[in-house]
Amino acid sequence: MRETLEFIKSKIKDFKPEVAIVLGSGLGTFCEGLEGIRLPYSQIAGFAPSTVKGHKGELLFCEVENRKCVIMQGRFHYYEGHNLAKTTLPIKVFKKLGVKKLILTNAAGSLKKELTPGSIMLINDHINFMGSNPLIGQNDETLGTRFPDMNEVYSKRLRDIVKTCAKNMGIEIKEGIYCALTGPSYETPAEVKMLSIIGADATGMSTVPEAIVAKYCSIEILGVSLITNYAAGLSDVAPNHKEVVEMGKIAGINLVNLLKSAIKLF
Ligand code: HPA
Numbered sequence: 001m002r003e004t005l006e007f008i009k010s011k012i013k014d015f016k017p018e019v020a021i022v023l024g025s026g027l028g029t030f031c032e033g034l035e036g037i038r039l040p041y042s043q044i045a046g047f048a049p050s051t052v053k054g055h056k057g058e059l060l061f062c063e064v065e066n067r068k069c070v071i072m073q074g075r076f077h078y079y080e081g082h083n084l085a086k087t088t089l090p091i092k093v094f095k096k097l098g099v100k101k102l103i104l105t106n107a108a109g110s111l112k113k114e115l116t117p118g119s120i121m122l123i124n125d126h127i128n129f130m131g132s133n134p135l136i137g138q139n140d141e142t143l144g145t146r147f148p149d150m151n152e153v154y155s156k157r158l159r160d161i162v163k164t165c166a167k168n169m170g171i172e173i174k175e176g177i178y179c180a181l182t183g184p185s186y187e188t189p190a191e192v193k194m195l196s197i198i199g200a201d202a203t204g205m206s207t208v209p210e211a212i213v214a215k216y217c218s219i220e221i222l223g224v225s226l227i228t229n230y231a232a233g234l235s236d237v238a239p240n241h242k243e244v245v246e247m248g249k250i251a252g253i254n255l256v257n258l259l260k261s262a263i264k265l266f
Contacts, residue, residue, distance in 0.1 A: 026248020
């Protein structure tokens, strides 16, 4: 982490990001028109190149609505073969750069008929079904404690701000529980039924490791899922990545506008 930090600091000089944003599949449009310092992951020591279609693989340091931000265009996934420590390295680096707030976005499959594709869902809690935890291993006391509390991982204050903005903009917004599985295979219909029974509303392959680490580091978190499809068994169409990225682009426009207006109030 020290090497990663030193490299980034040498490039951004005295720019101090306050808000970090992780963009999920299809949400790259958030960065259109933004000017700043761009660092491709391939140049950053400790960062792996992004291998997923629809993920650019670049850090962008810039101002969004007068807030100093660092934006991850594409994230690291467990299913790409990185361990969870590597997957969450950027979050620890952001903490060391002084980041206080984190916006985690993702594309997710709906587990409930009433949560229709195209919906924006604020994450109010999560279930970690990845079978591992990013904090396993020696603890770094400079970041957080050994046994961190996981109450209100997703800040109610930030959710309330986004809800108010959405109301003012006439954008409908849902709220629910996100459950993370490792992927990369999509779920079976039996798994989808189980996830719904245990209380999840949406499922995906990311976000939870990053949220666990950010909460551990005392970063305030907003989590948002863009519902791109019905999970397996809820519709006649099988989930596929092309559909996920395409729906992300369409429904993502509202989410991008919403986040830009909310960020002013964070
Ligand atoms: N399942 C898991 N991850 C996903 C899905 C899904 O249906 N859609 C987008 N990411």
